[in-house]
Amino acid sequence: MSIVKKAAYGIVGILLIIVLVLGYLGFVPILSGLMGANSPRDLGISYTQEDIDSANGKLGVTYVALPPSTPDANSVIMEGFHPINVVLGDNELTALFNDHADNWGNYPMSDIQVRFNPEGDIELSGVIETGHLKGFADSKGYDEETRREVRPYLNFVMTKPAVYLKGDLDVINGVVTADLQQVQIGRLSISSGQLDLIEDALEYYTQHVVDAPNVEISYFNSGNGGCDVQAIVPSRVSFAP
Numbered sequence: 576m577s578i579v580k581k582a583a584y585g586i587v588g589i590l591l592i593i594v595l596v597l598g599y600l601g602f603v604p605i606l607s608g609l610m611g612a613n614s615p616r617d618l619g620i621s622y623t624q625e626d627i628d629s630a631n632g633k634l635g636v637t638y639v640a641l642p643p644s645t646p647d648a649n650s651v652i653m654e655g656f657h658p659i660n661v662v663l664g665d666n667e668l669t670a671l672f673n674d675h676a677d678n679w680g681n682y683p684m685s686d687i688q689v690r691f692n693p694e695g696d697i698e699l700s701g702v703i704e705t706g707h708l709k710g711f712a713d714s715k716g717y718d719e720e721t722r723r724e725v726r727p728y729l730n731f732v733m734t735k736p737a738v739y740l741k742g743d744l745d746v747i748n749g750v751v752t753a754d755l756q757q758v759q760i761g762r763l764s765i766s767s768g769q770l771d772l773i774e775d776a777l778e779y780y781t782q783h784v785v786d787a788p789n790v791e792i793s794y795f796n797s798g799n800g801g802c803d804v805q806a807i808v809p810s811r812v813s814f815a816p
Contacts, residue, residue, distance in 0.1 A: 615686050615688070616739045620669045622670035630670060635659065637812070640816065649714075654812075657808065657810055658808075661803075668689045673685075673687055691798060697802075702736070705736075738761075741755070746793070746794055755770045755774045
């Protein structure tokens, strides 16, 4: 799994956690109405094919198309692993997110932008593709118990909500620290007290991503329009459309 795909999984995990936390806090019954805004915030980040090619060259990952008939559980395949120590610009990471969304039928987000601010914080905006979540869960191998816990809350998400996150996320020597400043789902802004709960969940989830078998992130730090990444990534990734 590439660093980009791991980042994507982390983002989706964060967003699902947000929905769950809001559910436990009693907000879920009104979420479908509050999520009426499905246009993501424009962070001013654009990309070209050159950005996609540049990022893939830095990562050393080759992407291959699988047949459309490939089962969801096998819709992404990773082969071979190697270390990287690279700097990715926010235009390159934005390009890779959207390129993966265009080529993997189970990709759970679209219209994604990532911005690394000079102060070191990160902004992310996009749209959750709710119709892709089952296929995404199949590709990740989530068990029925996990799906059963999440399903009642996701049933309230009837639209494809726009989301926005801003904060710090660092990995140093494989240890994750997070500091969220702002989270918005549709038109609903999450209050500071609820951000603390989401922040704890974000650190817990991302630590599991960092410690995943075969693919390891030892260092991640952002600022000045880019992020420094040291990790183990696959040499070949295959997607089913």
